[in-house]
Amino acid sequence: MFIETQAPQDQLIIQLLPIMNQAAAILREEYQKYCSGQAFDVAHKSDDSPVTQADVRVHHYLTAQLSQLWDYPILSEESEPTQRATWQEFWLLDPLDGTKEFLHQRAQFTINLSLVQGPHTVFALLAVPEEYTLYVCPLVGMPLKYHTQSNTWFRYMPAPCYTEVQVGLSHSRQQKTQYQEFLAALEQITPYQTVQAGSAYKFCMMLEDQIDIYPRFHPTSEWDTSAGQCLLERIGGGLIDFSGRAFVYNQRSTLLNGGFLAYRDATMKQLALQALGRMSNMH
Numbered sequence: 195m196f197i198e199t200q201a202p203q204d205q206l207i208i209q210l211l212p213i214m215n216q217a218a219a220i221l222r223e224e225y226q227k228y229c230s231g232q233a234f235d236v237a238h239k240s241d242d243s244p245v246t247q248a249d250v251r252v253h254h255y256l257t258a259q260l261s262q263l264w265d266y267p268i269l270s271e272e273s274e275p276t277q278r279a280t281w282q283e284f285w286l287l288d289p290l291d292g293t294k295e296f297l298h299q300r301a302q303f304t305i306n307l308s309l310v311q312g313p314h315t316v317f318a319l320l321a322v323p324e325e326y327t328l329y330v331c332p333l334v335g336m337p338l339k340y341h342t343q344s345n346t347w348f349r350y351m352p353a354p355c356y357t358e359v360q361v362g363l364s365h366s367r368q369q370k371t372q373y374q375e376f377l378a379a380l381e382q383i384t385p386y387q388t389v390q391a392g393s394a395y396k397f398c399m400m401l402e403d404q405i406d407i408y409p410r411f412h413p414t415s416e417w418d419t420s421a422g423q424c425l426l427e428r429i430g431g432g433l434i435d436f437s438g439r440a441f442v443y444n445q446r447s448t449l450l451n452g453g454f455l456a457y458r459d460a461t462m463k464q465l466a467l468q469a470l471g472r473m474s475n476m477h
Contacts, residue, residue, distance in 0.1 A: 195403055196339045196348035204332055210307075210319060211328070213259045215342055217252050217305055218323035221290065224248035225324065229299055236297065244293050245272065252289035252305060260285055266309070269444070271417050278444055283311045286443065288394070288417035295392035300365070301325070302392030308420040313442035318421035322398060329398055331424040337401060350429055352459075353403040359386040359465065362396040362405035362456075372411040372473075379472035380407075384465060397422030400431065400458045407466045408456035416441075416449045422456065431458040436470060 202208075224247065228234045235247040253272040260268055269278055270287040278284070285307065290296060292303030301324035308318040308331075318331040326342040339348040361380065363373060380386055389396075389405055393414075399405040400422075420443055423433040427440070433456040434440055441451060455466040 195351055195353045196401075197351050199338070199347050199349040201347050202330075202332065202338060206309075206317060207330060207332060207338075209263060211340070213256065214305065214307070214319055214321050214328055216259075217256050217289070218321045218326070218328070218342070220255055221248055221252055221303070221305065221323040224251060225296060225301070225303075228296070244297060246290070246293060246296065248296065249290040249293060253287070256287060256289060256305075256307070260287075269417070269449075271415065281444060283309070284444070286310050286315070286417050286420045288415075291394040291418060292392040295365075295395070298365075300392060302395040304392070304394045304398070306394050306417060306421040308424055310420065310443045313445050315420045315424040315443060318424035320394060320398060320421045320425065322395065327398075329401060329425060331421070331428050335428075337425050337428055339401075350401060352429070356403070356406060359384050359462070360404060360406045361386050361388050362399060362408040363388050363390055364393065364396075365390050370411070373409065375473045376409050376411070376469055380465065380469040382472060383468055393418060394422050397425060397456070400456065401425060401429065403458075406458055406462045409453075409466065409470075410456070411453045414451045414454075416443050416451060419451060419454065426456060426458060429458065430460065431456070432463065433457075434463070438467065 237245050239245055249272055253270055257268050267281050267284045269284055288306040291306045296303045305321040308315045317333050320329040328340040330338040336350040391399055396405055396408045423441055426432055433454050436453055457463040457466050
């Protein structure tokens with residue numbers, strides 16, 4: 195949960211706030227164009243995932259703005275450089291996370307921006323344009339939330355106890371075998387309910403105490419998880435692979451992640467790992 199607080203004085207946040215607000219405004223404008231039936235470019239990458247004119251426009255805006263203010267290299271979903279192995283500090287960007295949500299006219303898409311130092315994410319911004327909301331993982335301290343329209347800041351506070359475990363799933367994944375097996379295993383441990391939501395938007399719902407566990411059995415990329423992991427780790431949660439190791443960034447030749455378990459506190463971590471272990475025993 196979040197409680198109202200004073201505006202942060204962190205210079206990084208102060209510099210990035212107007213940039214992210216403008217990026218969110220660009221994405222809202224593109225979304226309105228698409229929903230109204232105007233001409234709209236949608237292409238497909240080599241892996242058949244969609245990329246739209248909205249992805250490209252936000253990518254160009256943010257990379258230009260970030261380059262003007264900082265010397266850090268930028269690793270974006272829409273432009274993967276080859277020399278990244280030598281980078282010690284860089285921006286990691288997904289200009290439109292949830293392209294499929296966007297194309298299905300579901301407003302649960304986000305802009306993900308994070309600052310990576312070594313293998314770890316140290317700062318993150320996750321914008322939800324259609325909700326005029328920005329989640330911030332500062333360099334120090336608990337996550338913050340900013341409402342653009344009311345110009346109001348909020349600070350994260352741990353929520354009271356939960357009753358039934360809320361499991362976050364993507365709209366298209368609930369009927370997939372591995373997710374069914376995970377839910378069947380979890381049901382042997384605790385009552386649960388499922389919540390369907392867009393990709394990184396589920397991380398926002400975890401901060402809002404609406405999702406406790408988010409299992410993922412199909413691939414993502416590093417720009418999909420970095421910001422959300424940073425926010426979750428700051429509140430005592432996290433994001434781990436199926437061996438229990440936290441994700442690290444820019445340490446491999448590939449940018450593809452394997453499956454993961456995201457959780458909002460230590461209790462949920464244990465439940466998720468127990469369910470995963472029971473899945474293995476089913477075979």
